[in-house]
Amino acid sequence: SQELEQSPQSLIVQEGKNLTINCTSSKTLYGLYWYKQKYGEGLIFLMMLQKGGEEKSHEKITAKLDEKKQQSSLHITASQPSHAGIYLCGADSSGGSYIPTFGRGTSLIVHP
């Protein structure tokens, strides 16, 4: 089965700092999703990346997909306390079954 490894597991930054979260797949990525979750709440869809070195932005959050490395990175510029939460990457499995798997998440705390 496909496994996704996220790093770092947790992150504490000062407001205004930039940060990067990585998501590495053990197999070919057919679709990579980034979600944000406020503690105890549901998931918020941020963006989806398809194959081929795609890059997308959502407000101050930018995600890139490097298919050759089977990796995606999520970059937050000038972080704010509102960015705090758990960031999850998810991917569709191979073969078109579209059953997603998830990384373990990265917990982000932004100090004002």
Next chain:
Amino acid sequence: GAVVSQHPSRVICKSGTSVKIECRSLDFQATTMFWYRQFPKKSLMLMATSNEGSKATYEQGVEKDKFLINHASLTLSTLTVTSAHPEDSSFYICSAREGAQTQYFGPGTRLLVL
């Protein structure tokens, strides 16, 4: 974007009772719905996948007789936790997708079994 709702948002029940959680896609037809369980500080664990009109496919280790899933229409799936026990207390999240489109998540249901 597409909206998925869950009801109830939180429920407290006594051990031994059954609890039903509803997942609805409000503005699209969900050909596939997923049910997840999330333990504290853990990632989502896929419990089962359901396609409208057919039986759900359960992941290994998930008891299908305990977690009953019904996907009777293209906008509604239900998860019934039967004979709930304290260890069933968790955060349950559903997601829905139309065809091969992006999946959208519900807000989750927090279940507490006393």
